[in-house]
Amino acid sequence: MLRLKRVAVSLFFIASLSSAQEAHDHGAPEKLGKVSFPISCAPAVQEQFNRGVALLHSFAFTSAEQTFQSIAKADPQCGMAHWGVAMTYFHPVWSPSLPPQTFPAGQKEMLEATRLGANSDREREFIHALGVLYQQSAALTPAMRTIAYEQAMAKVAKDNTNDLESQVFYALAILANVSPSDKTHAKQKQAINILEPLYAEYPNHPGIAHYLIHACDSQELAQRGLPAARAYAQIAPSAPHALHMPSHIFTRLGLWDDSIASNLASRQAARQHGDIREELHAMDYLVYAYLQTERDAEVSQIIQDIKSMPNPDMSNFGIAYAVTAIPIRYAVEREQWNDAANIVPPSAAPPSVVAIAVWSRGLGLARTGHTKEAREEADQLRQIETQLHASGDDYWSTQTGVLAGEVLAWSAQASGDPHQAVVLLRTAADQEDAIEKQPVTPGPILPAREQLGDLLLEQKQPVLALKEFQAALVQAPGRRGTLQGIAQASQQNNHAERR
Incomplete structure (x- = not known):
């Protein structure tokens, strides 16, 4: 079991958000979890650096970027501050993981981080590993870069077995290379095997819980991720993404009320932070859950809310996906x-x-x-x-x-x-069944297997339809359309047998 001699710093700063379970309170302290990432920069920036890493672990990239930039200003010789800025431009498990519009800025930050260096081997290894991701070569594809980064982080983790952040960032590097077509979930299980023992020892670390949820975001592993899903919003309630992420597991398990509560809190927090992408992401998951519980009026209101949003950036994949998918879900599911x-x-x-x-x-x-x-x-x-x-x-x-x-x-x-x-x-x-969904979506807008059941029902083949609906329910428990299809197929079959 990994042991740290250093005591993790609990991060409490003034912010405007309360936990998902409490009413909004402008006087509530900021809670991002407990993170300790010792660096050899000026001691005065250590606590701020811990906060930046905590924000990173909850994918609060804009706030993390601002934090690391302020560290660079406070300590111009701090190479790790530039490492932190570059990390905010890398979005593992999202698509694209290396957004083209910010990639040159990431390369620039890594050049500065490399120039400044650090006073410990561990920090130099972190800088080198991220430098591999951002290396100056037009021949490298994003996939080549993330694979090379994972290999570099494997060495960081091996050389620093007693350093928590080395292990956590290595697990995240593994998840950056998950293949949607690998239904054995080999990479996810590799990351889980690193993270689960750490979670038992460091239950208030935001990255461990967060990455466990991502690693378990599949039908095979969802139940294994439920403890982390139940805990993450309590660990880092000041991060909108932390309030949303549990719903990935709740959706996989058909826990619709839990998903609704999670995304209502996330949507409110994202709006307060001015994070339109995170708000729309939560709204899409919220709509999915509302539709499964026949709360169509709430979905209609969300669609009106989207129409009132001023000029959402449709070139941003995450924003465009939610804006487009939500009204389509509403039409097709009904x-x-x-x-x-x-x-x-x-x-x-x-x-x-x-x-x-x-x-x-x-x-x-x-x-x-x-x-x-x-x-x-x-x-x-x-x-x-x-x-x-x-x-x-x-x-x-x-x-x-x-x-x-x-x-x-x-x-x-x-x-x-x-x-x-x-x-x-x-x-x-x-x-469709052969590949996993990406985190941007709670699931196919209308699963093909469920459609196949509907088609067979329309063709008066209830026995075959029932088989397809039952298979669809395994992939997506609790879906309203699938459950209705099972009931209709059973009824149709019983009626045919009585003839």
Whole structure:
């Protein structure tokens, strides 16, 4: 068991946010958890550095950046301050992990961190490892960079076995290289094996709980992540992301009331921080949970709230995804096919986000009998699929291919070709089940396996439909559409047996 001789510094500063369980109180102290990251810079900046690292561990990147920049001003010889700034431009487990617009700034900070250096081997190793991520080479892809960084952090962890932050940042580096197509979750389990023993010894460390949730964000591992999910909001309630993250596990387990409470608190905190991306991310998870509990009026209000937002930055993937997905969820989950067909694809959004709107239109058109127009939307999805593949975005290329298959399947059904419809939709379901979702979404807007059950119900094949619904429920427990499908298939089957 890892032991530290240093006592972790508990981070309490004045802030405007209360915990998820308490009423908003402008006098509440800031709580970010307990972090100790000793550095050889001026002693006066040590506590501030601990705070910056705590903010990093809760992905409060803007506040962390400001904190590390203030340290650099207070101690111009502090190389680790520039390491901290560069770390805020690296978003492991998010997509993209190295945003192109901030990557040059990260490289600049690492050049300065390397120039200044540090007075301990451990700090120099941290600087070197991040320098590997930001190295000056146009030939390196982001995936190559994150793999090289993981390897460098493995050495940091090996050389500093008794240093908590070395182990935690190594676990995060591992999670940066998770493959969505690896259903064995090998990388996630590697990170969990590092983090779980640490969590038992350091239950108030924000990064440990946070990264355990990310590592367990799959159907196989969700139950294992529940203790961390229950604790994280209490560890760092001043961080909007800490209030939201438990809902990743709650969503996996169908704990809708817990997810709603988590995201209501996160949304309020994000608004207070002026973090539009985090607020919309919480709103998307909130809408998903509301729809499973038939709280449609609350979803309608959220859609109105989005419409009143002044000019959200649709070039930002996280913002664009939530703004686009929320009204589509509302239409599709309630089978309002005309509404789905009238969705307008967003301008200036990434192609992977545009694809969701095109899919909504195609699905709505197919389900209302406009097969020719639906196939045109499917053709557009195929074009986006090719575009994404050419750009190297294989994950969203695959997802877009699934969406195209769904539209074509329902078009075939409406055109009187039920066999082809089942073939297409089963293929889409198998492809979707073969890869994990990304953290940006609580799940597919309408799971392909659930759609396959609906299709088989429509074809009066209740026994086969029931099998698909039951498989869908394993992947996404507690989904309203799947549970309704199981009830309808059972009823249809019982009615057929009585004939």
